[in-house]
Each structure stands twice: as structure tokens, then as C-alpha cells.
Amino acid sequence: MWIPLLLTIAVWGLPLPTSFLFREDEEKTLRQLHQTAEQAMQSKEYQKAKEAYEELFDKVSIQPSQKYQVDWATYIDIVLRLSEASLAMGDSTIAPRAVETLLNQNPPSAYLPQIKMMQVHFQSLNLPLEDRFLHMQKLIHSYPKASWELKELSFYHTVAYALDCQYEELIRKAKRYLAAKFYTEAISLYEQLLEAITRGIFPKALEPESLIPKKIRFRLAEAYFAQANYERTLQVCLADNDREGEIDRERLYLSALCYQEKKEFENALSLFQQYVATPRGDQNHYDHALFEIGIYYAKKGNFTKAEEFFLQLVDGKKKVHFVATLNLARLYLECQTPEKAEKLLETLSKTLLDEDPLRHECFFLKGEAAYAQEKYPQAREAFEKALPSSPLFEDWKNKALFHLAWTYIGLGKQNQKEKISLWQNAESIFSKILQTEEEEGAKLGLAHLLVLQNRACGTSLEPLFDLLAHSQEDFSPSGQIEALLLLVEASDSPDTQALLLSEATSERYASTSKFGEAWLKKGIFHLQRGLEQGGRDDLTQAVLSFQNALPRFIEEEVRSSLLKLEAKAHAYKNAPSDSLPLLETLLAQVEDSEREETLYLRGLIASHLPNPVYFSLAETSLQQAISDYPSGKYRTEAFHTLGTLYFRNKEYEKALNTFTTLASEYAETPIAAEGWFWVAEMQELLGENPSPLRKFIYKNFPHSPRAPEAYFKQYTYQSYLSSDPVALEHLRNLSQIFPTSPLQIISNYLLGMNASDLLDAQKAFESALNSFSLWKNEMSKPNMTYLYFRYQAMLELAELFLQKGEFANCESLMKELVEDFSQDRNPYTLPFKQKDPYPSIQEEGEYALVRCYFKQERWSELEDRLNKMLENYALSGKDAGATLAHIWQIQGDLAIRCEDVTTAIRCYSIAEECGQEELSAEERFLLWIAQSDAHRDLGEYEKAMRLLSRVINTDIASDSRLEAMYKRAEIYELQGRPELALRQLEATAKKSGEWALQAEEKLRMSYGIQ
Known part of the structure; x- marks a missing residue:
């Protein structure tokens, strides 16, 4: 937009002056100059007008002087006319200088707005409208428009109107672009408009009550949203903090949608909540905002809040209301309240039109609600109605078929007579949808059917493995876990x-x-x-x-069962203190039908806690379980646990009474034998004779699990081990009276330890092992006592084989033992390894193998086994013991064999250190002699001599002392000290034994002494 020069002059033209304040004799001349100038301006003779005004300007002044004094109004008019004439001629230098001259003369304040406006006008003549307007806006800050003359206001409004027209045209153009979905072009125009508003050059938008800035921002945000530029949308929307007007509320809604798209759901929720916090009124998206809040809470699992918002929508008649109702129904199904969903969907199904595609989803959910309540006939009807009749809604078809197939499975479970044909219907439907998007569910459904058919009819499960062969590659995570x-x-x-x-x-x-x-x-x-x-x-x-x-799980019944299962697991793994809080929780909420079991469990678990504080809890719980439930399922267990509690607490009288009550109440049942067995145990602890009662048990309850144990306990271990003939005869009869009892493992071992010759001992130990082999398959869980005697029998039998030189038998037996202990999860050895990472049984077995290899001179296998043993010692942290000392001594012997004497000495030293507290005197003597031999081989005679002296100077009678004396004589000879050697040999020869004979022989051969 531009304003013609003549329009500008007309706007700025002042009324002709009525008088000049100079002398009368000059008045005529000045008036004539003025008239000449005015006529020239009207006839566009600007040069002539300029010359006349310049002459007039030179002749007047506002100050008293030689010039003619005029008032400020006249003076300003002359300056203005001169400026206009100059501008009309294209000379833009005179006008600014003239205005500057006016300002330098300190005009009265009343004229300043007019002069300043003249200055702005002349300075911005060649500038765009926007800049002119900005200059005027600056002037307003110093001189409010109220102080302006009409002519200045007229010029201001002329420029403002031109700018408003310009930007309103841009708004109309941007709206056309937005409607045509030319979002980039619309954004460009809206950004220009916002920039104009920011610069302050869109006058109408600057008015305090103007909604133009908000509308432009909202339209710009809409355009960015349409382009999925959510960050920029939010920047535009949130630039204004106002929340009161309609536009502001819609901007809130748009911002919330942006946060949704950005997956920042908490921010979206906050804005949706602000949106619905005001009355519904004419807000365009109020119901949609309610719906989105409901969806948010549903996804977060806050079903109560989701229900609150969905319920506000279920009575409406628009699509958003129908969809909210369907979501609420899904919510009820997820919360396992299908009856609520069923009622809601029944109403909705009557509201939806036949052609509405939501009908299929409605009937589908009705089917799910009926299925969840095991109303399979109603579920079948609903799923059949969910099948679409139009190909437009084909997506629902396979989904409904899939659930219809599962309904047939449910019908088959309810109808035993027709289950085969109903399951065949299900199989047929699953097979139809195998090549659709429901293929995964169909395969899983068929697999489930195969399991049901296997249980009902014993059919093969091989097709199931083929069906699910690629499930982990092809299925979704939900399908994978189900497979x-x-x-x-x-x-x-x-x-x-x-x-x-x-x-x-x-x-x-x-x-x-x-x-x-x-x-x-x-x-x-x-x-x-x-x-x-x-x-x-x-x-x-x-x-x-x-x-x-x-x-x-949210179902109370399932949660209750889980807590009891966890409590039992804690108790079985000997961590009972972790179970009690679970049981306390249960007792506060379980029904009476489960209370007995919970009381019993609490008593059982508390009874295993060492802290005396729990004794009273266990006692009270068990007594309550017994007294409150006289015909209870856990009554006998409660009696037994209570008696055991008293036994552990050394309250033997109470234990005896409890077990006596148990045995008496159940006198005609196998439980009586258990009760009387423990009565006998308490009698023994109380100093009474338990033999009659034990005999009563195995005579009257011969088939009770306690009968063999009562028979065995008629005599003590001490009696059996001390070879008491009566006790041993009693022990021999055990295998005849109780031929299937695992106690034969112990009895045969004890008989082997008491055998008079090696052959009898071998037979007894072999019988012990055979008894274990027969019994182990019936063992519900490993019994450490039986396992201990089994492995002890193996060790004793291996020792016999070594003595007899049957190395192959020894090796085979010990390899079996060592292999058992080498397996981390072997149930036979696990109890031992839980107590000791390198159990003594394993250590003795490996040492037997070492001696077996040593005797056969199988050096490579010997060395491998020695290294393995040393590794086991290191891993277990054991650094002392007789067997470890023997292992290092054998290592030293191997080093001597390899002529590595230095290593041998180091091994012997380690052996001595390891066996300080464990080796017998004779074993220490042999070790010192071996060390002495090694030092002698290195020529270290003094060290060798000191070691031999340690053996000789003891007071213990031993052949090793004579060996040391003989070898000391040999060292004297090596040192060139024959007289000392002679005296040592003579002292040795006076003794008896092998080394004394060798000394006599050496005296005769080397010294000629008979």
C-alpha cells in the first residue's frame, strides 16, 4: 500500500494564516509573497512556490530581531509549506533540516506533537508503511494520541488502516490454504502474521481486546499438528498462558492431543483435565476429552478412575459415546466382572443401528462376557451374531470365528456326551482360520485341543510338537509363552x-x-x-x-493358595521365618474352610524357628488346630508336629503325652505305630526302658514304616560295634523279618565291620550295596543316613580290594563314588556337599584311587588324580589334614622318581605343615626320613642328619627309629667319619628287626666285625 504525495500534503496542509505580526509597511509585500507561493502550489509550480516560501522564510522570525516577528503557528506553517514544495520538487534534504531548525528553537510544548509528527513523516517518506507505523508508535510513547491534532490522528489512522487491510488479506489467504490442506503455505503466512504482531505492525491485532493473535496462533498450531510437527505445535500453543477464552480451551485440547502423539501421556492427561474442569458449555471436544481421560486411566490400570469417566458418556447417542461404552465393557471384562459388561452391552446392542459396524464389536464383547461366565450357549449365539454379513467388515470374521471355536471347547467340557463332536467343530473352525491373521491363535487352540483329547481319550501328542515346532520364531510373545x-x-x-x-x-x-x-x-x-x-x-x-x-493375580482364592504354597516352600527349605508374615496375612482374610490348614501351617513353620519367642506361637497354633477341628484334615499332622515341638524343646513328658494321645486316638490305624514309636523314643530319653514298646510296634504293626526302625533300635550302635553276639544275631535276622527295609544297608555294613575274615567282610559290604540298589528306586527323597552307610560300605570294600590286590575292582568302585561327587546336582551327594564343599567321603574315595594307581605304578593317571585332589582342596579352602599331607608326600615321591629332588623337598615340607596336628607319630617319622633322603641326595648332610635325629631322639618304639639310625651311619660314612658310622651301626645291630639285621650285615661286610 502507498499514499500519494498530494494526499500527504492535503493531510498535512494548514489553514492559511490570517495575519502576520510585522510592520504594516511590509505587510503588503509579505502577503503578496504568501499568495504567490500558494497559487504556485495549487498550479503545481513547485519551483516558484519554493522560491516564494524561501524568501518569506528569510524575512520572518519568531524572536525579536531585524526580521519580522511572527507567532509560532505562522512560523510552523511557513516551514511546512517550504518543506512541501521542496519535497514536490524531489528535494528531500530541506524538509528534515527545516524541522530540525524548528526543534532547536525550543518551541512551546503545545506545538511539539505537531513538529515531531512532521519530523517522523519527513524521515520515513521513503520507508515502507510498516516502518512509518513503527515510528509513529514510538512517538505515541512520548506524546499520547490524546495530545495530537486532528490532522496528525488522520495520518496515523490512514497508515494503520492500510496495514490492517494488508494483513487481513493475508489472514484470508492463509485460511484458504489451510482449508485446502496446503499446510506448508498456510504455515508460512501464519508465521508472517505472527511476526507482524510481534513487531507491532498489525494495528488491529494490537488492540487489548483483540482475539486476532490467539486465532492466528491456534490456526498455526492446527497446521503444524496436521503436519505431525508436535513439538512446534506445542511451542505455539503454550506460548500463551491464558486459559479463559474458548480459543484458549481449544488450544488446551490441541496441546493434549500433541502430548498424546508424543507418548507423553501424563502431560496429556493434565491438559485434558484442565479442559474438562470448566463447564461443558459450547466446548467442541468436551466428550472426547472425557473419553481420552478414561482411556488414559484404563491403560494405567486405574480401572476405578477409568470407569468414572466412561460412565459420564454411556448415555449419549454419538459415536464417541458408543465407543466409550465398548471400552467400559472391555474394562469390566478385564476386571473379571463380566455380568456388568453383559448388562451394558445388552443396552448398547439395542441402540446401535443394524448397519453400524460397531454392532459386530458389541456382539463380540457380549460373547466374551458370556464365555467368561461359562454361559457357552449364549456365548455361541453372540459370537455368531458378531460374524459380519458384509465383506466391508471382514476383519471381525476371523476374530469371531476364533472365539466361537473356543466356545465349542467350553461346550464340550460341559457336555460329556457330545464333547467329541463339539471339539470336532472347534477343530474344524481352527483349521479354517489357519491361513489368516488368526493363525497363531488357531495353532494354539488346536494344541490345546490335542492336550484335552489326550487326557480324555489317550490320543497321541506328537501332532502337538509338530504344530508348535516354530512357535518361538513365528509367534508373538503372548503366543510364545502359551506355546x-x-x-x-x-x-x-x-x-x-x-x-x-x-x-x-x-x-x-x-x-x-x-x-x-x-x-x-x-x-x-x-x-x-x-x-x-x-x-x-x-x-x-x-x-x-x-x-x-x-x-x-487379583483373585483372592488364587492369592491365598499362592501364599500357602510359598509358606510351605519356605518351610521345606528351612527358612521358616519368611513364611510367618504370609500366614498371618492369610489368617486375617481366609474363610473357615481354609483356617485349619493355615493354623497348622503356622504351627509347623513356627516350630522350626530356633527363637524361643516362636515356641508359644507354634504351640498355640497347633493346639488350636487340634481342638477347633476334631475331624479336621490336618489333625494327625498337628498332633505329630506338636509332639515334635516338645521333643525339640526337651519337654519330653509333654511330647510323650502328645504322642500317646495320637496313638490312642488312632489305635486301629497305621498312625498308631508312628505315635507309639515316638513314645518309645521319649521313654528312652526319660530313662525308661523302651524295649517292650518297640517290640510291641514291630510285632503288632509289622507293615508300618516304623516297624523295621523299632526292631533295629532294640540294641544300640555301641552294642553292634562292640561285637555283642546277641545284638549281632538280632541284626542278622533283620533281613529275614524285613527283607525290603533300607535298614539292611546299615545292618550289612555293621556286620561287615564285625566280620572275622576278609571274605565275610566283603560279602557283607556287597550286601549293603545291593540293598541300596534295590531300595534307591523307591526312595522318595535322598536319606542322608542311608547314603552315608552306602558310601562307607564302598570305601571299606575298596580297602579290602586294595589289600587283596584286586586293583580293577577297587578302581571301578572308587570311580563310581568319585563320579557321584563330581556331579553338581546328584541327589545322592548333594546333602553332603551342602555341608562341606569337599566331603571327607569324596576325599577318602579319591585317596583310595591314588593308592590304587600308585601300587600299579600308573604314574600319569596318578598325577592327574593328585592334581584334581589339590584343586578340590583349594576350592574348598581346606589347607590341613592327614590325607592332604599324604597327597603332598606322594607328590614328593613322584618328584624323586623324576629326579627333581628340590621339588620333592618342597612337597615334603608342605606335607609336614599340612599334617602337623593330624599325622600319627609313625607317619611323621616316615615323612622325616623321606626328607632326609632327599637332602642327602643333594649333599646337604647336616640337614639330612638333623631330620634323622628328630626320629631317633623320640621315646616311641618304632622300626622307623632303627631305619633312621642305620641311615645316619651311612651319612657318617659319606662325611668321611668312619668311627662315628661304626658306633652307630653297632648300636643299631643290638636291636631287633629288619634294620638291625642290615646293620649286622654292613658291620661284617664293610668293617669285618662278626
Whole structure:
């Protein structure tokens, strides 16, 4: 926009002056000059006008002087006319100088706005409208518009109007671009408009009540949102903190949508909440905001809050209201309140039009609600209605078919007579959708059917393994975990089941719905295996599994069972203190039907705690379980545990009374034998004779598990080990009276230890091992006592083979023993290794192998075994003991054989250090002599002599002393001291034994002494 020069002059033109204040004789001349100038301006003779005004300007002044004095109004008018004439001629230098001259003469303040406006006008003549407007805006700060004359205001409004027209045209153009989805072009124009507002050159937008800036920002934000530029959208939307107007509220809604798209849901929620905090009014998106808040809480699992917002929408008749109702129904299904969902969906199904695609989802959810309530006929009807009749809604077809197939499975479970045909219907539907997007679910459904058919009819499970062969590569995480659990059910290998369950509980499946079930099944698996095999690791795994399962279930019944399972696992793994808080929680919430079991468990677990504080808790719990439930399921267990509690607390009288009550109340049942057995035990501890009662047990309850033990305990271990003939005869009869009892392992071992010759001993030890072999398959869990006597029998038998020179038999037996202990999870050796990382049984077995190899001179195998033993010692932290000393001594002997005397001496020294407290006197003598021999080989005679002197100077009678005396004589000879050698040999020859004979021979041969 531009303003013509003549318009500018007209605006700035002042009324002609009415009088001049100079002398009358000059008045005519000055008036004539003025008239000439005015006429020239009107006829556009600007040069003539300029000359007339210049002459007039030279003749007047506002100050008293030689010139003619005029008033300020006249003077300003002359300056203005001169400036206009100069500008009309294209000379822009005169006007600014003239205005500057005016200002330098200190005009009255009343004229300053006019002069300043003249200055602004003349300075900005060649500038764009925007700059002219900005100059005027600056002037307003110093001289408010209220002080302006009409002519100055007229010029200001002329420029402002021109600018408003210019930018309003831009607004209209930007709106057309936005409507046509030319977002880039629209953004460019809106950004220009915002820049104009920021610079202050869009006059109408600067008005205090103007909504133009907000509207432009909102439209700009909409354009950025349409381009998915959410960061810039937010920058534009949040630039204004105002929240009161309609535009501001819609800007809040748009900002919330941006945060949603950016996955910053908490920020989105905050803005949605601000949006709905004001009354509904005419807000365009109020219901949508309510819906989004409900969706947020639903995703966060805050179902109560989600329900609150969805319920505000269920009565509406628009699509957002229908979708909110469907989401609320899904919420009820997830919260396992399908009856609420069913009621909600029944109303909605009557509201939706037949052609509305939401009808399919509505009936689909109705089917799910009925299925969850095991109303399978209603579920079938609903899923059939969910099947779309139009190909436009084909997406729902396979989904509905899939659930219809599962409904047929449910119908088959309810209808035993028709289950085969109903399951065939399910199989047929699953097969139809195998090549669709529901293929994964169809395969899992078919696999589930195979498991059901296997249980019902014994059909093969091989097709299941083929069906799920590639599940871990092809299925989603939810499908993968379900496939793993089905494979667990189909597998008959515990190791395979353990691996599958371990995979199913990996964190990659944490977000799936089956994750809690996987942890539960893993816990039950490890608990059962831990009880069967006595593995503490399995029980620890069970505890961890139940703890991981608990937060993933909301059903009180399931949670209660989980807490009890965890408490049992803690108790079985000897960590009972961790169980009590769980049981206290249970007692506060369980129904009476579960209270007896919980009381019993609390008593059982508290009874294992060493702290006396828990004794009273255990006693009270068990007594309450007995008294409150006279026909209870856990009554006998409670009696037994209470008696055992008194026994552990050394309250033998109370224990005796408790077990007597147990045996008496259940006198006609096998439980009586258990009760009387413990009565006998208490009698023995109280100094009474238990033999009659023990005899009563094995005579009257011969088939009771306690009968063999009562028979065995008729005599003490001391009686058996001291070769008491009556006790031994009693022991020999055990195998005839109780031929299947594992106590034969112990009895045969004891008979072997009492055998009079090697052959009888060998037979007894072999019988002990055979008894173990027969019994081990029936062993529910490893019994450490029986295992101990089994391995002791193996060691004794190996020692016999060594003595007889049957090295192959010795080696085979000890290799079996060592192999057992080399396996980390061997159930036979695990109890020993839990107490000692290198058990003495393993140590003795390996040492027997070492001696076996040594006797056969199998040096390579000997060296390997020695190194393995030393590694085991290092890993276990053992650094002393007789066997370790023997191992180092044998290492030294091997070094001597390899002529590495220095190494041999080091090995002997280590052997001496290791065996200081453990070696017998004779073993120390032999070690010192071996060390002496090594030093002698190195020519270190003094060291060798000192070691021999240690043997000789003891007061213990031993052939080793004579050997040391003989070898000291040899060292004297090597030192060239024959007289001392002679005296030492003579002293040795006076003794008896092999070394005395050798001394006599040497005296005769070397010294000629008979």
C-alpha cells in the first residue's frame, strides 16, 4: 500500500494564516509573497512556490530581531509549506533540516506533537508503511494520541488502516490454504502474521481486546499438528498462558492431543483435565476429552478412575459415546466382572443401528462376557451374531470365528456326551482360520485341543510338537509363552519341563497375560521336585516363583493358595521365618474352610524357628488346630508336629503325652505305630526302658514304616560295634523279618565291620550295596543316613580290594563314588556337599584311587588324580589334614622318581605343615626320613642328619627309629667319619628287626666285625 504525495500534503496542509505580526509597511509585500507561493502550489509550480516560501522564510522570525516577528503557528506553517514544495520538487534534504531548525528553537510544548509528527513523516517518506507505523508508535510513547491534532490522528489512522487491510488479506489467504490442506503455505503466512504482531505492525491485532493473535496462533498450531510437527505445535500453543477464552480451551485440547502423539501421556492427561474442569458449555471436544481421560486411566490400570469417566458418556447417542461404552465393557471384562459388561452391552446392542459396524464389536464383547461366565450357549449365539454379513467388515470374521471355536471347547467340557463332536467343530473352525491373521491363535487352540483329547481319550501328542515346532520364531510373545506352557503339559521329561518353564518366566514375557500362570506352574514344579529329591535349590526356586506369581493375580482364592504354597516352600527349605508374615496375612482374610490348614501351617513353620519367642506361637497354633477341628484334615499332622515341638524343646513328658494321645486316638490305624514309636523314643530319653514298646510296634504293626526302625533300635550302635553276639544275631535276622527295609544297608555294613575274615567282610559290604540298589528306586527323597552307610560300605570294600590286590575292582568302585561327587546336582551327594564343599567321603574315595594307581605304578593317571585332589582342596579352602599331607608326600615321591629332588623337598615340607596336628607319630617319622633322603641326595648332610635325629631322639618304639639310625651311619660314612658310622651301626645291630639285621650285615661286610 502507498499514499500519494498530494494526499500527504492535503493531510498535512494548514489553514492559511490570517495575519502576520510585522510592520504594516511590509505587510503588503509579505502577503503578496504568501499568495504567490500558494497559487504556485495549487498550479503545481513547485519551483516558484519554493522560491516564494524561501524568501518569506528569510524575512520572518519568531524572536525579536531585524526580521519580522511572527507567532509560532505562522512560523510552523511557513516551514511546512517550504518543506512541501521542496519535497514536490524531489528535494528531500530541506524538509528534515527545516524541522530540525524548528526543534532547536525550543518551541512551546503545545506545538511539539505537531513538529515531531512532521519530523517522523519527513524521515520515513521513503520507508515502507510498516516502518512509518513503527515510528509513529514510538512517538505515541512520548506524546499520547490524546495530545495530537486532528490532522496528525488522520495520518496515523490512514497508515494503520492500510496495514490492517494488508494483513487481513493475508489472514484470508492463509485460511484458504489451510482449508485446502496446503499446510506448508498456510504455515508460512501464519508465521508472517505472527511476526507482524510481534513487531507491532498489525494495528488491529494490537488492540487489548483483540482475539486476532490467539486465532492466528491456534490456526498455526492446527497446521503444524496436521503436519505431525508436535513439538512446534506445542511451542505455539503454550506460548500463551491464558486459559479463559474458548480459543484458549481449544488450544488446551490441541496441546493434549500433541502430548498424546508424543507418548507423553501424563502431560496429556493434565491438559485434558484442565479442559474438562470448566463447564461443558459450547466446548467442541468436551466428550472426547472425557473419553481420552478414561482411556488414559484404563491403560494405567486405574480401572476405578477409568470407569468414572466412561460412565459420564454411556448415555449419549454419538459415536464417541458408543465407543466409550465398548471400552467400559472391555474394562469390566478385564476386571473379571463380566455380568456388568453383559448388562451394558445388552443396552448398547439395542441402540446401535443394524448397519453400524460397531454392532459386530458389541456382539463380540457380549460373547466374551458370556464365555467368561461359562454361559457357552449364549456365548455361541453372540459370537455368531458378531460374524459380519458384509465383506466391508471382514476383519471381525476371523476374530469371531476364533472365539466361537473356543466356545465349542467350553461346550464340550460341559457336555460329556457330545464333547467329541463339539471339539470336532472347534477343530474344524481352527483349521479354517489357519491361513489368516488368526493363525497363531488357531495353532494354539488346536494344541490345546490335542492336550484335552489326550487326557480324555489317550490320543497321541506328537501332532502337538509338530504344530508348535516354530512357535518361538513365528509367534508373538503372548503366543510364545502359551506355546511353552502347552509344551510343558505335553512333555514327560522333568529336565525338559524345567527348561521350558525357565524360558516361559523370562522377562521378555513380563507384559503377557500368561506370565503369572507361568510363574505359578514353575513354582509348583520346583516345589514337587524339591520335595521328591530334597533339593534346596528347587525349593528356593519355588519360593521365588510363587513370589513372582502373586502380584499378577487379583483373585483372592488364587492369592491365598499362592501364599500357602510359598509358606510351605519356605518351610521345606528351612527358612521358616519368611513364611510367618504370609500366614498371618492369610489368617486375617481366609474363610473357615481354609483356617485349619493355615493354623497348622503356622504351627509347623513356627516350630522350626530356633527363637524361643516362636515356641508359644507354634504351640498355640497347633493346639488350636487340634481342638477347633476334631475331624479336621490336618489333625494327625498337628498332633505329630506338636509332639515334635516338645521333643525339640526337651519337654519330653509333654511330647510323650502328645504322642500317646495320637496313638490312642488312632489305635486301629497305621498312625498308631508312628505315635507309639515316638513314645518309645521319649521313654528312652526319660530313662525308661523302651524295649517292650518297640517290640510291641514291630510285632503288632509289622507293615508300618516304623516297624523295621523299632526292631533295629532294640540294641544300640555301641552294642553292634562292640561285637555283642546277641545284638549281632538280632541284626542278622533283620533281613529275614524285613527283607525290603533300607535298614539292611546299615545292618550289612555293621556286620561287615564285625566280620572275622576278609571274605565275610566283603560279602557283607556287597550286601549293603545291593540293598541300596534295590531300595534307591523307591526312595522318595535322598536319606542322608542311608547314603552315608552306602558310601562307607564302598570305601571299606575298596580297602579290602586294595589289600587283596584286586586293583580293577577297587578302581571301578572308587570311580563310581568319585563320579557321584563330581556331579553338581546328584541327589545322592548333594546333602553332603551342602555341608562341606569337599566331603571327607569324596576325599577318602579319591585317596583310595591314588593308592590304587600308585601300587600299579600308573604314574600319569596318578598325577592327574593328585592334581584334581589339590584343586578340590583349594576350592574348598581346606589347607590341613592327614590325607592332604599324604597327597603332598606322594607328590614328593613322584618328584624323586623324576629326579627333581628340590621339588620333592618342597612337597615334603608342605606335607609336614599340612599334617602337623593330624599325622600319627609313625607317619611323621616316615615323612622325616623321606626328607632326609632327599637332602642327602643333594649333599646337604647336616640337614639330612638333623631330620634323622628328630626320629631317633623320640621315646616311641618304632622300626622307623632303627631305619633312621642305620641311615645316619651311612651319612657318617659319606662325611668321611668312619668311627662315628661304626658306633652307630653297632648300636643299631643290638636291636631287633629288619634294620638291625642290615646293620649286622654292613658291620661284617664293610668293617669285618662278626
